[in-house]
Each structure stands twice: as structure tokens, then as C-alpha cells.
Amino acid sequence: MIDSLADQHWLSLLTFAPLIGALFIVISRMMAKKNDDGVIAGPDLEQVESNARIIALAFTVGAFLISLGVFALYDRSLAGFQLVEEAAWIGGGISYKLGVDGISILFVLLTTFIMPICILASWDSIKSRVADYMIAFLVLETLMIGVFCSLDLFLFYVFFEGSLIPMFLIIGVWGSKGTKEFAGFTLPSRVYAALKFFLYTLIGSLLLLVAMAWMYKQAGTTDIVALQQFDFPAGAQKWLWLAFFASFAVKMPMWPVHTWLPDAHVQAPTAGSIVLAAILLKMGGYGFLRFSLPMFPLASADFAPFIYALSIIAIIYTSLVALAQEDMKKLIAYSSVAHMGFVTMGIFTATKQGIEGGLFQMLSHGFISGALFLCVGIVYNRMHTREIAAYGGLVHRMPLYAFLFLFFTLANVGLPGTSGFIGEILALVGAFKVNSWIAFFAAFGLILSAAYALRLYRQVMYGELVKQALMSIRDVDRRELLSLGALMAFTLYLGVNPGPALDVFSPSVDLLMENYDAALAAGALR
């Protein structure tokens, strides 16, 4: 029974379910009555918008349920790819191939879990062009699930790059107000941020395209499993590694190519920031694990010190930058860069603890940073400012909010008992095994993160409530509580009992390590 179920096209269904939802919204938009100018207005518009919200929520929740089904069908004791499906596509070794393993399955779940929260976070806060907004999010979800499910490098690239388009529109259309001076032009800062996001990521990934062409020439296929077994010559590995690095480092983002992230985060609407922090950044780390480490083991080993250096700079430098921020979203954005430093460091230690720590950190950061952006969004919706200085003493008016915010602040700092702790400590243990100095410097990140996170909390929450505008601020409502509660449950559960998640990673990470060590040994003999 299970076997026959596993043969079905579960992953395709999961990947394209949100897209079907988007089509429904398009249809409802097309069916709506239009006035003489060909524009939908008045009660018709409200109808279309409320339909769009409900369809989007239904399909994101539906996708989440399907992903739970996929997770139920997934056999955690096996290391290889499961639920694999393949169809002819371009020919000549490029096919439509999907599958999940221990490394990707949890990211798929993370994606489908975060998306309904994003829709809920945008329920009232998005007031213009709601239907378009929901379509963009559903398309984005399809592309993100596709990234984690692809078992073909070419297909991966299509999803990976394609995800830029909806995100570009989300930042540019629904971003916040304000203008920016750039190269003599004055342009809306959301447009600046959207362009910067798009072009940075595009330029990073284009080198990957050339590398992919070269690999395809050598191996005759872009099948990920085949490429992982293909033995690329040591000299070529360096160039290929660098090309992949260019793409994933920008996405991650690693210092010094992280500068697009604060801009994008600040300008994006709340749900856009959540998706960006919780999922899009994880594509970089996922890419390192899926491609760089297994396909170019020799180069990965050679470049590991370079990665450590960048990671430590990211951890310390961006934490210091975060300390100086006056904008809440910017502060969290810089803290994301610092936390991603732990991920890259952990992954390239190429130890079991390090890799699992990196994976766990990505997962936990998905919940925590998502929740933090949601928290900022909650006060932003009420006050329309993200300036830290505009707040103070919120604890008097919003006790529940203060509690939730405190919880996630501490989780972000890596308090034991929350998932943030597990990831960081594992990554540090992995680093310690390689070189204790790396761990020593990286540990500064823990201290600094406490400094900036608690500073933010103190300035926003404590003190006397003196600002008139804040007197009438409402506490969190039920919808916000639902989202934050769900995120909190996962953060706590994974923090207290990380076993289940680590068990899912473990077989695949073991396999990865085994191949990696074998490749290094073979490389040393040559």
C-alpha cells in the first residue's frame, strides 16, 4: 500500500499545488465585473480580494497538509532520495526529476509551514492589489518547493532563478514608502531595494549557469545523483566550486555580498521579509550542501579556511553592525547574516556535528527570524514606523506581545531550551573539532547577539510609556497569536527535543560524509 502510494506524483502535486491556487485567483479576477475603464472596483473588488485571501490560505494550508503526507510516506531510516519521480523534458540528460532526502525534506516542510503564516500576516496589512499579492506568494511557494525537491541541476536552476521574479515584484510593489538617492537619481527606495535584490542574485547565479554548462559537457547529464557520483578533476573543481560559491554566497548571504539583504528586508512587506529570512536565505545553505560539498569535495576542503574566515567576519562584523542599527528590521536582517555565518561555518567543517548544526540552525532560524519579522510587522501595522526610537514601554500596553517578543529574542540569542541553541552549539562543536580558534572567534557571536537583541528588547519594551501615540496601541489579536504560537511551539519543541529532526538529517548526512571522506582519501592518493 505504502509502496504504491509512494509511486504517485506526490512531489509534483506538492510543488504545483500553490500554482493551481494562483490560477484560481487569476480566474476569479478575470470573472469579476469590470467598469468602463476595464478596472475592477467597488464591491466587486472587495469580493475578488476576499476570495483571493481565502484561496491563498486554503492552498497554502493544503500544500502544508500534502507535505505532511509526503513526510509520512518518507522513510527516515534511508539515506538516499525518496519519492523520486522522473519525466522526459529537454532531452540529452536533462530531465524533470524530483525527489527528497533527509537534507531537503525538512526544508520542504519549513516552506509549506511558513507560507500560511505569511498569508495570515498579510491578511489585513496588505490593502492594495490583494489578488496580485496572493498570486505572487503562491507562485513563489511553488518555486521554493521546487528548489528543494529538484533532483536535476537544470531544473534546480530554473526554480532557483525563477523565485527572483515574484520576490522582485513583492518588494517593489508592496514595499514601504520613502525615497533614495542613487547615482544622481531619486527613486523610491523599495524600487532600489527590489532592483538590488534582483541584480545581485542574478549576477551571482549566472556564473553557476556557466559552471553547469561545463559540468553538463563533462558528465553528459545534469542529474544531481549522477553529478554527485561524477569525479570532476581536481583542477576544475576549484573553478566550479567558486562559480557555485558566487551564487550561494549571495543568496545566503555571506559577508561581503550581504548588502542587498538589509535593503530588501527593510523595504519588503512583513510577509516578504518572513519568506526572505525563513526560506529564501536557506536556499544558499541548501545549495552548499547539495552541490558544493558532495560534487566538489576536494575544492571544498581547500576552500574551507576561506569560508571560515568569511563566516567569522560575518558573525562578528555584522553583529557589531546590528548593534548600531536604528531600524528594527535592519537589526534583524543583520542578525540573520550573523546567524547564517554559523551555518556556513558548520557546513564546511565537514564534520557530522557541523553539518547537522548548520542544517538545524537553518531550520531554527526559519522559525525564529520569521517570528521576529512577524513581531516587527505587528507593531509596524499599528504605528507605521520601524524606528526603534519611536517605541518604548510597550510592555505596559502589550503584555502578551512583550512575552512573545521576549521568547523569540532569547531564542535568537540562542538560549538553551530553544532551537537556536542546538544549532549554534552543534556548529560550534563541529568547528571546535577542526580548529579551536575558529570556535573561539565564532563564540563571540553568541555574546554579541545577546547584546544587540537585548538592547532592541529593552528599548522597545521597557522604560516608561511616554509617547502619546503608543497609548492606545492594541495587544496581539487572535490571528497574530495563532501564527506566533505555532512558531513558538516549534521553536520550543525543537529546542527541548532536537532528536526527531536530527534523526531525519542523520542518514543523509552520514552518506554525504562517507562520500566526502572517500573522495578526499582518493584525492590524497592521486
Place this chain on the structure above:
Amino acid sequence: MGIFQTLSFAAPELVLVLGAMALLITGVFAGDKSAKKIGYGCVALLLVAVLLVLFSPTAPTASLFNGAFRIDAFSSFAKVIIYLAAALAILMSDQYFANEKLRRFEYPVLIVLAAFGMSLMVSATDLISLYMGIETQSLALYILAAFKRDSRRSTEAGLKYFVLGALSTCLLLYGASLIYGFTGSTSFEEISRIASLEGANVGLIIGLVFLISGLAFKVSAAPFHMWTPDVYEGAPTPVTAFFAAAPKLAGMALFARVLVSSFPGALDDWQPVIAMIAVASMAVGAFSAIPQTNIKRLMAYSSIGHMGYALIGLSAGTAQGVKSVLVYMAIYVAMTIGAFACILMMRRRGGMTENISDLSGLTKTNMPLALILTVLLFSLAGVPPAAGFFGKWLVFFAAVDAGLVWLAIVGVFASAVSAYYYLRIVWFMWFDEPAEPFERGAAPVLQFAAWGSALLMLPVLPVFMGRLIEFADRAASALF
């Protein structure tokens, strides 16, 4: 081969040229009132020609008129696209010319004659027939560029195109005569045989370079691109739509056939030349388009850039390379026609508007058009999952496959730069406050062309890319 059998192979061309003459005579007697009917007649001719190519009852490969022309999978692939593009160019023009009070029966006939010239170009296997094809095409195009003869811009465009076109033809002829002088033959096959026997000597190489220059002019590749923006801007918009699509494909196909079938042995000599032209075109296309405010000029630079990418595939000089050129050009033609259909829908208060800023806030005033244009722009920029990306992937792969990794790297950076100006239009449409809405009531054929092109780019072609590549593969292997 008997004369009747030969003629039966040339049936599509015969239908076009005889039909065009018959319609021309009819037009002369019936006057401009009959312009619309003659237009439909011309479309019918082109569709019959498409059917004749597709369902040719005879063997797919044949050499005609003592080796002057060759009918094979390669020419058939190009012809089908050329005829369809020409038919659309006629249909799409009607509303424009009706509004400009310029509906004349010569227009569709000239398009058919140009299509006839192009089909000679794609099957030419002799320097003489190559020249014949190019001239037949070009003469029709010169007139078309100046078609709006009371407009200074249009006549200027026609004159510019004519003078520079004549210059390029001189270069081409000079090259052809050198090649003839050094090999003693005008047939591609003979040239190839003699060149490989004696090795490519200096005279032959110089001839080849002149020939390449002439052809580069025809496909508007840099540094022979100067005419393009002015002609694109000055010519009536439906004519520009035609210029940007079919002739580019025909030129590129001719380019491929000349280089691959007559100079396969001299690859080392012409590869750097083509590669440099490709780099120059990509650079011009990427950087010069940035400051443009007129969308037709922007499309001109964009097409120069696209020729650069296609030439990357050609410079590989392999079957893989020619295949990638064909796929690239097929996708390019489809998206260009769609983009110009959108431009033709940019009407305000009875006149055309051509400024990019006129598209501001289009998503708020006309979502369908904005959506179509968005898909086409991302496809032009080569961002996946739109079809344009697949074309780029194929040419870059062909370059890497032939050992030209540096060229692929230049190509990806050029496409990153060019992504900016496509994105700029998207930004105007999505992020800015709306300008005055466009007039409603665009002709159904424009809507059809725009929707069809956008749907082809996403999702039809990306899903069925394997089929298109298969066709192109068959066509490309006919040259080797």
C-alpha cells in the same frame, strides 16, 4: 532532375512569388480600397507556403538549379518561422495603417516578396543565389522602411537603410568576388572542397571577412549595427515588428549555412571573428539600451544584443552550436513579435505612443497587457522559467562545449547588464503611478499575437522545449 521535379521542390517559393505578382496586378487595377482583401490574400499565400513546406510530398533533401539552392530540414525549419512571422506582420499592421490612413495594397505584397527573398536566403548554397536572396529581401525592406512616405522620420529611415544597406552589399560582393577569385567557384560545396585541399590562404580569409561583415550588417550585429536604432524608430511600427523578427532569422540562418558548409575547415580563422562580433553586439546591446526612452529604440538595441547571443552559438561552429542558434532565433522571433504586438497596442487619443514612461502603472490600468509584457520582458532578459532562458542556456552550452568558456562568461555578464533595462520597464509597469490609460479596443489579431507569444514563452515552450530542440537538432544536422 527534370524541370518539373525541380519546380515541385520549389513549390512554396513559386506560390509566393507568382501569387504576389497576381495580387500586385489585382491591386493596381482595384486600387487601395482592396488593400484589406489583398492583405488576406497574402496571408493565405504565406499559409499555403507553410503547408507546402510542412507536408512536402517529396524527399526532404534536394539540391536544385545546379546546386544553387538546397531544400533540407534546415531551410524548412527557417522557412516555416519566416512565413508565419510574415503572415503575422501583415495581420498586425491593419489597425495601424487604418488609423494612420495609410492602408495601401503594396504593403502586404512587399512583405510577401521579402519573405520570398528570405526563403531564397535560407536555401542558398551558392554565392550568386545568396546575393540574389539578400537583394530580393533587402529591396522590399528598403521600401517598407520608407512606407510612411509623408513622414520625415520614415523616409529618413528608408534612405539610411538603403545607403548603408548598399554599402554592406558592396562589402559582401567584394568578399564574394575574392572568394571566387581564389577558389574558382561560387558553389559552397566547391569552395569548401578547394579550401580544405589547399588550406585557407590569405585571399580567401580576406574574402571571408568581407562576407562576414556584409552578413553582420544584415543581422544588425555590432560594429555594423548603426542603422538599426534609427530605422527601427523611424519605420512604421508594424514594419519595425517585421524587421525585428523574420529578417534576423533569415540572416542568421544564411550566416550559419555559409560558414558551416563552405568554410568548415577554416573554423580557426572565422571563429575569433564571429566571437568578437558577438562580444561587441552583446556589449552594445547591453549598455546602449540603458539610457533609451523610446521603446522602439530600446527594442533595436535589445535585438542587437540578442544577435550577439545567437552569434555565440554560431561561433562554436558545431552541430550543437547551429542547433542552439536555431532554437534561440525561433524563440527570439516569437517573443519579438509579441513585444511589438504590445507596442502596437500602446495607443492614446488616436495616436501611437512610444515612450517607455507611457507604460507607467500599466498594471493598474490594463493588467492583461502588463502581464503579457512582463512575461515577454523576463523572457527577453533570459530569466527562467521563461523560454528566453532556454535559448540562452543552449548558446552558452554550445560555447562551453566548443571550449569557448570565456565567451559564455562574457555572455552571462552581458545578460546581467541587459536584465537591468528590461527590469526597468517592469518597474515602470508595476511600481509606478499610472499614466493615462491606453485606448481600449486593440484589434483582435494584436491581442492574439500578444497572448499567443506570452503563452508560448510561459508555459508552453518551457514545458515542450524538448520538442523544439528535437526539430532544431534535425535541422542543424542537415548542414553537417
